[in-house]
Amino acid sequence: MSVAFSLTVASLKMYFRNRQAIFFSLFIPLLIMVIFGLLDFDRFSGAEIGIVDQAQNETSAAVIGQLSDRADDLVEIEIGSLSEERERLEEGRLDALVIIPAGFGDDGAHSVVEAISDERSPQRAALAITLVAQVMGTVANERYGPPPDQPQIGGFSLEQTSLRGDDRSYTAFLVPGIVAMSIMQLGIFGVVFALLQFRQQGVLRRLRATPVNPAQFLFAQISTRLSISVLQTLVLLFAGIILFDVAVGNSDILSWVMVIALAILGGILFVTMGLAISGFARTEEVAAPVTNLVSMPMMFLSGVFFPLDALPDVVTSVTQFLPLTYLADAIRAVVTDGAGVTDIWGELAGLAAWTAIVFGLATRVFRWE
Amino acid sequence: MTSGVEPGNPVIVATDLRKRYDDIQAVDGISFEVYPGEVFGMLGPNGAGKTTTVEILEGMREPDTGQALINGIDVSKHPTEVKRIIGVQLQANAFFDRLTLSELLKLFGTLYGQKVSPGELLDRVGLGDRGKSQFVKLSGGQKQRFSIAAALVNKPVVMFLDEPSTGLDPQARRNMWDLIKGLKADGTTVVLTTHYMEEAEELCDRVAIVDSGRIVALDTPLSLVDQLLETGFKNERPTRDATLEDVFISMTGRALRDE
Structure with missing residues (x-):
């Protein structure tokens, strides 16, 4: 040896x-x-929401405005172009991405707002989506009155998808x-x-x-x-x-x-x-x-x-x-x-x-x- | 006076060794020879230069000048070759923690490229039943005996023992003496440093008395005493045929107490 x-x-x-x-x-x-x-430090920080405003009209401004008003410690709002925000989401820097389509809230058209949440931070993504849904509800009420009066055709809804990235x-x-x-x-x-x-x-x-x-x-x-x-x-x-x-x-x-x-x-x-x-x-x-x-x-x-x-x-x-x-x-x-x-x-x-x-x-x- | 040592080629030859530390001349021209099978004592007060001299012989320290040969090998030039054929027991008996005595002996064997039988070595130093113990758990006397066993793994030609009985009780000291006599009987040459004159008288064929880095006397213990008496020296205490240590041993027995 x-x-x-x-x-x-x-x-x-x-x-x-x-x-x-x-x-x-x-x-x-x-x-x-x-x-x-x-x-699990994920839980302790607020949710970050990226918004792509393709409508650039009064209704979209109302939604963004209300979201910003609510943005306290819990959420942070960021507005940018689709490619920018999409990249941020993929990099894990956003918890949810909300895309407001062109013609959002225009009379006679039903527009679908797309919300993509990041599965890697489920708690924060859920928080972000809930908040967006609430704000959209409020804006719809302001615009069309309470739910029974809302038009069957027209108005807007929220469609949620999620991004399953690498586990990070x-x-x-x-x-x-x-x-x-x-x-x-x-x-x-x-x-x-x-x-x-x-x-x-x-x-x-x-x-x-x-x-x-x-x-x-x-x-x-x-x-x-x-x-x-x-x-x-x-x-x-x-x-x-x-x-x-x-x-x-x-x-x-x-x-x-x-x-x-x-x-x-x-x-x-x-x-x-x-x-x-x-x-x-x-x-x-x-x-x-x-x-x-x-x-x-x-x-x-x-x-x-x-x-x-x-x-x-x-x-x-x-x-x-x-x-x-x-x-x-x-x-x-x-x-x-x-x-x-x-x-x-x-x-x-x-x-x-x-x-x-x-x-x-x-x-x-x-x-x- | 004859030393009882067969004359022959010396196994250790030290020639004019000198070593200086900063402002202290620790070794100041030391020369001596040690013959095969001899027990050679190095006596001297603390700081006299005995340890430095021994360390030079062991290849652990370079002399400033002078030459040391062991079995004809120049220690400064071939320290590793010398270390292969000598056994060293150091004042601080340091061994790895958490290894058993058997494991330590086997490890030391491989350091010398030798396969050892730990049981035999431990038996030889009276620790046959302690193979599974750890070094730190041993008593003072057992530690000293184990460190001799560790120094024996390479069947050394020369064994260097540095104050092997310091701190031991009279029983353990006598046991150590028997062990050293056993080494001599096996033909091992022993270089022993000690502060106990009684030990030197009991064990050493010749002793060198070292002071201030020089050898001031070198002879058999008996002739050194005779030389002193010839100068007209007279012991002021009445000499008796027994000492207090003899009393102690006769009352407490020779059996070891540290087992």
């Missing part, structure tokens, strides 16, 4: 016998994922983000604290008294962390599939292979970052704040929990270059969109560049004792 392999097996044994470490590294990300997934629910966004975050946490925290402990216990010194090559020891550390990182990724994805109905890419082997490959690439980057940190964080008092200082901003600014769009442009102009942003974006592209290698080459280049930078840093600052 090779030395590096035995050391890897030994440190995996050590890892799995450390119940606390398993709890913190495997279970906590799962817990965060479940909590945030169940919170919050959990579909969250799960790949949490996977990326846990790869980072495992890499940085796992390595920094394992090496810190080995150094304090004098294990590293004891190993130096044997013929073992430092590179073999480091290799074993890295392969241990990568194994755990892959395992963690699989656990989180399976939980996502079971609990939140998340699909991994096109549910084919290639997508799984891509995700695992990304878990390994990301693992290498963050394990190396851990080695670099452990080079100058020689005591727990230093290591704890430094690892948090490095990982915390990435956790919240790399689009793990919320899309980067939610941040001000000034902030995203920097955070789009964070290592975790590249990893989270790449994993999300594969999991959510079934992206192939060519679709994520930008992210891969970003990861490669960061790995080169961090590796250079690690070789400079890493010390055995």
Whole structure:
């Protein structure tokens, strides 16, 4: 058995016998994922309605006017051209699209208002449709009087269709983000604290008294962390599939292979970052704040929990270059969109560049004792 | 006085070793030879340079100048080759957490490319029934004995023991002495650093007394005592045939208490 392999097996044994470490590294990300997934942030924001006014007459103005009057925290109204609004709907930025046809409300003609709702946000879409229907009812009453008097021919009605797009629910966004975050946490925290402990216990010194090559020891550390990182990724994805109905890419082997490959690439980057940190964080008092200082901003600014769009442009102009942003974006592209290698080459280049930078840093600052 | 060691080619040759840390000359020209099968003691107050000297011999520290040979191999030039044939027991007995003693010994075996039988090694140091225990769960004496077992996995030509009985109770210390005598009986050369003169007298064929980075005396324990007496030295305390430790052992027995 090779030395590096035995050391890897030994440190995996050590890892799995450390119940606390398993709890913190495997279970906590799962817990965060479940909590945030169940919170379902979709529910907390108002509905956004896009209106295409092809009538441009008094009646359509009345409907839009009333909708705008009602637009408080619950709804937001946006008026634009058909192609614009259609695109917004498809991108998931609208919950419903209302198309008021030409000649809307003209005498003697029955016009049908088309409302297309987004199934991906059912609660908000339902709210939007109900509101539009109410307003149209009010306008009809004003114009034709109460229902019995309304003309059988003429007037207007609402026809509702829905758009079933790709699943882009919050959990579909969250799960790949949490996977990326846990790869980072495992890499940085796992390595920094394992090496810190080995150094304090004098294990590293004891190993130096044997013929073992430092590179073999480091290799074993890295392969241990990568194994755990892959395992963690699989656990989180399976939980996502079971609990939140998340699909991994096109549910084919290639997508799984891509995700695992990304878990390994990301693992290498963050394990190396851990080695670099452990080079100058020689005591727990230093290591704890430094690892948090490095990982915390990435956790919240790399689009793990919320899309980067939610941040001000000034902030995203920097955070789009964070290592975790590249990893989270790449994993999300594969999991959510079934992206192939060519679709994520930008992210891969970003990861490669960061790995080169961090590796250079690690070789400079890493010390055995 | 004869040392009781068969003359032959020395297994350790240290020639004019020097090592400086910042403003302290830790080792200031140390030379000595150790012969096969010998138990060689390094005595000296803290900071005298014994540990640095031993670390140079173990290939864990580069000397500024001088040369150390073990079995004819230059330690500075081929540290890994030297590490393959020596056994090292360090003052801080550090082993991985959460592995059993058997697993640790097997792991150490693979570090040397050797297949080991953990049971045999543990038996040899009196821990035959503790194979499934973890290192942290052991008592002080057991830890020291285990670290000797770990140093034996590669059947070393030379064994370096750094204060192996520090902190042990008299029973455990005597047990350690028996273990070291067993190593000698098996033909292993032992380099022992200690603060206990009694231990050195009991175990060492020759001792080097180190102070301020230099060897100030090197001989068998007995002839060192004789040399002192020849200068007209007189012990002010009356000498008796027994010590308080003898009393302690006779009253509490030799049986180990840490099992």
